[in-house]
Amino acid sequence: MASPVPAPEFPMQRTCPFSAPTAYGDLRDTQPVAPVRLWDGRSAWLLTRYEDIRTVLRSSSLSAQTKRPNFPFLSESDQAAKMQDESLQRLDGADHSRRRRLLIPFFTVNRVEALRPTVKTLVRGLLENLVAQTPPVDFFHEFSLVVPSTVACELLGVPYQDHEFFQVQSAVRISRTASPAEVTEATDKLLEYLGELIDLRTADPRDDVMSFLAEHVASGALTREEAVMDANLLLLGGHETTANVITLGTLALLENPEQLARITSGEVSVTNAIEELLRFTSVTHSNAMRLTVEDIEIAGHTIPTGEGLIAAVSAANRDESVFPDPDRLDVGRREARQHMTFGYGVHQCLGQALARMELEVVLETVFDVIPTLRSAKPISELRFKDDSAFYGLHEFPVAW
Numbered sequence: 001m002a003s004p005v006p007a008p009e010f011p012m013q014r015t016c017p018f019s020a021p022t023a024y025g026d027l028r029d030t031q032p033v034a035p036v037r038l039w040d041g042r043s044a045w046l047l048t049r050y051e052d053i054r055t056v057l058r059s060s061s062l063s064a065q066t067k068r069p070n071f072p073f074l075s076e077s078d079q080a081a082k083m084q085d086e087s088l089q090r091l092d093g094a095d096h097s098r099r100r101r102l103l104i105p106f107f108t109v110n111r112v113e114a115l116r117p118t119v120k121t122l123v124r125g126l127l128e129n130l131v132a133q134t135p136p137v138d139f140f141h142e143f144s145l146v147v148p149s150t151v152a153c154e155l156l157g158v159p160y161q162d163h164e165f166f167q168v169q170s171a172v173r174i175s176r177t178a179s180p181a182e183v184t185e186a187t188d189k190l191l192e193y194l195g196e197l198i199d200l201r202t203a204d205p206r207d208d209v210m211s212f213l214a215e216h217v218a219s220g221a222l223t224r225e226e227a228v229m230d231a232n233l234l235l236l237g238g239h240e241t242t243a244n245v246i247t248l249g250t251l252a253l254l255e256n257p258e259q260l261a262r263i264t265s266g267e268v269s270v271t272n273a274i275e276e277l278l279r280f281t282s283v284t285h286s287n288a289m290r291l292t293v294e295d296i297e298i299a300g301h302t303i304p305t306g307e308g309l310i311a312a313v314s315a316a317n318r319d320e321s322v323f324p325d326p327d328r329l330d331v332g333r334r335e336a337r338q339h340m341t342f343g344y345g346v347h348q349c350l351g352q353a354l355a356r357m358e359l360e361v362v363l364e365t366v367f368d369v370i371p372t373l374r375s376a377k378p379i380s381e382l383r384f385k386d387d388s389a390f391y392g393l394h395e396f397p398v399a400w
Contacts (some may be wrong), residue, residue, distance in 0.1 A: 007043060010036035010310060011074055011285075014391075017384055018252060018280060019327050024315040025046045030385055033301040036310070044072040044289075044308030050319035051339075052298050053311040062290040062309060063092050071291045072308030078389065080180035081173050084187045086225070087233035089347055092293075096346060099230060102216060103350060106155065106209055112353045115151065119361045122150055127369040135399035136376035144246040144396070145239065148358055152238030155354070156231065157201065157208025158194075166190060170236050174389040187232075194231045195224065208363035209234065223287055234351070241283055242355045244385070244392030246362055249277035251382075251396065253367075254375055259331045273331035274359045279339035280329050282314035285391040288343060313340040372400040 012021035027034045028048040036046045047053050065071070066082040067090075073079035082090070084263065088099035105111065125145050133142075153160040172178050172186035194210075201214040209294055213227040222230075253260040262268040290309045295302055303309060317339050318326040324335075342349035349355070367373065375382070376397035383394040 007035040007037045010038060010044065010046060013386055014285075014384075016327075017328070017379060017382075018248070018255075020282065020285070020312075020314040020318045028315065028319065033298050033303070038072055038308070039075050040073075042070070042072070042308065044310055045303055046310045046312060046317040047364050048312060048319075049299065050316040050322045053313065053316040053340065054344050055296060056290070056296070056309065057340075057343065057347070058286060059296060060093070061292055061294045061296040063293045064090055064096075064288075064290060064347055067088055068291050068293075070306050070308060071368060072289050072310060074289070074389065075176040076180050077176055077183045080183040081187060084191075084308065085182065085229065085233075086228040089233055090337040099222075099226065100346075100350065102212075102221070103209070103230065103234070106212070106226070107351050107353055109353050112357050113156070114359055115354075116361065118154070119147070119151060119358055120263045120365070123147060123361050124369060127366060131370050131400060136397035137399075139248045139250065139396040139398040140243065140393055141395065143274075144250075145243040147246065147362060148242035148355075151358060153353070156234055156238070157206055157210040158197065158235060162193070166193070166235060167239070170240055173236070174240065175387060176389065177387045190232055190235075191228050194235070195228045198224065198227055198231065213396060221264065237349070237351060239284045240390050242358055244283040244390050245278060245355070245359060247282055247393050247396050248281040248283065248391070249274075249359070249363070250366065250373075251276060251375065251379070251393070252280060254373070255379060256329045259329050260367065262331055263363065264371075269331045270360050270363050271356075272333070272336060274356060274363060275336035275339060276294060276329065276331050276333045277359070278341040278362075279317045279323065279333075279336055281391070282317045282339075282341055283391045284341055284343070285312075285314040287311070287313050288347070313343065316340045370400050374399055380396060 007022060012023050014021055032049040032052060034046050037042050037043055088096055125152040126146055130137055130142055149163050150160055169186040169190045172182055197210055198214045202218055205211040212232055216222040217224050217227050263273050288311045292303050292304050292305050292307045292309060321325050322335060322338055343351040376399040385392045385394060
């Protein structure tokens with residue numbers, strides 16, 4: 001009798017910079033609910049079909065609470081980071097809803113649109129400063145990271161002069177190669193910093209999220225720890241993911257000049273192009289990790305209570321049953337907005353309207369200010385973030 005095929009290891013690596021791991025496509029066709037082996041020898045279930053992933057992410061049979069026994073983690077450092085994380089994204093049910101509802105007013109379409117003129121001025125100024133430098137210039141650190149970091153600081157009420165501190169600590173926190181001790185230390189520093197800022201806003205309130213959180217701590221609606229945890233979530237999510245989409249999206253367009261021409265000529269709307277770039281880059285490439293809290297049936301397969309489950313949104317974004325010819329960048333793709341880069345269900349990204357607005361402003365402006373923008377290195381020489389919870393480039397040298 002043939003020996004059973006060992007479960008593949010997870011996470012799986014991309015072999016092409018913009019494509020999901022090739023194993024996702026193979027599993028989608030042959031074993032859409034597949035056992036995988038994690039870094040610590042435990043197993044979990046990997047989902048690779050769009051409809052299955054959508055189904056489980058709106059199911060109450062799954063938990064996002066990382067402190068539950070047998071919760072799946074990407075690495076030892078990922079475990080260290082998430083075990084310290086008690087933000088709203090790690091909650092279920094009524095507790096999650098209560099914390100999320102408090103913050104929704106800061107991320108409404110109207111509130112986000114009120115920021116658009118400020119973001120336009122910021123983006124154009126940064127690009128004009130960039131093009132005044134002698135190339136090559138690192139597009140990621142000089143532009144991509146600055147835009148969402150500045151906006152996040154403005155919205156939250158975090159002093160931008162501290163951006164280097166929180167960017168460095170955040171990078172350690174999401175690294176898969178940092179040691180657990182390094183991750184814990186970085187997280188402690190961030191939480192201490194944000195706690196002190198909430199205390200300052202208690203005495204000196206302003207029109208920002210930190211003051212809002214401080215007010216709710218003072219009223220007893222939130223504990224200080226809850227406020228700090230949610231501030232940390234917003235600070236991290238507000239800059240790291242969007243920065244990576246800006247960089248990868250720009251590179252993808254430079255690698256596909258015919259698609260860029262469809263945008264600059266006005267053939268395709270910037271809005272639709274952004275949705276396709278979000279799908280195509282899939283920077284949240286390893287999300288979402290969950291634990292079953294009751295038996296759940298997926299595609300005819302019953303997963304028992306207490307099992308780890310990985311709903312790989314980058315696999316969903318390349319499902320050809322939803323996105324024909326999924327490995328091709330098509331900025332006019334009609335189905336583009338069905339992507340799951342922002343997740344799905346109750347834990348869907350709270351700041352997605354803000355991210356979309358920032359990305360639209362960037363795409364409208366970058367090739368207007370620098371129409372001859374090009375990569376200063378061939379794509380084969382660029383360093384991609386396979387070692388991070390969020391996919392992107394470590395740096396992106398550009399010229400013009």
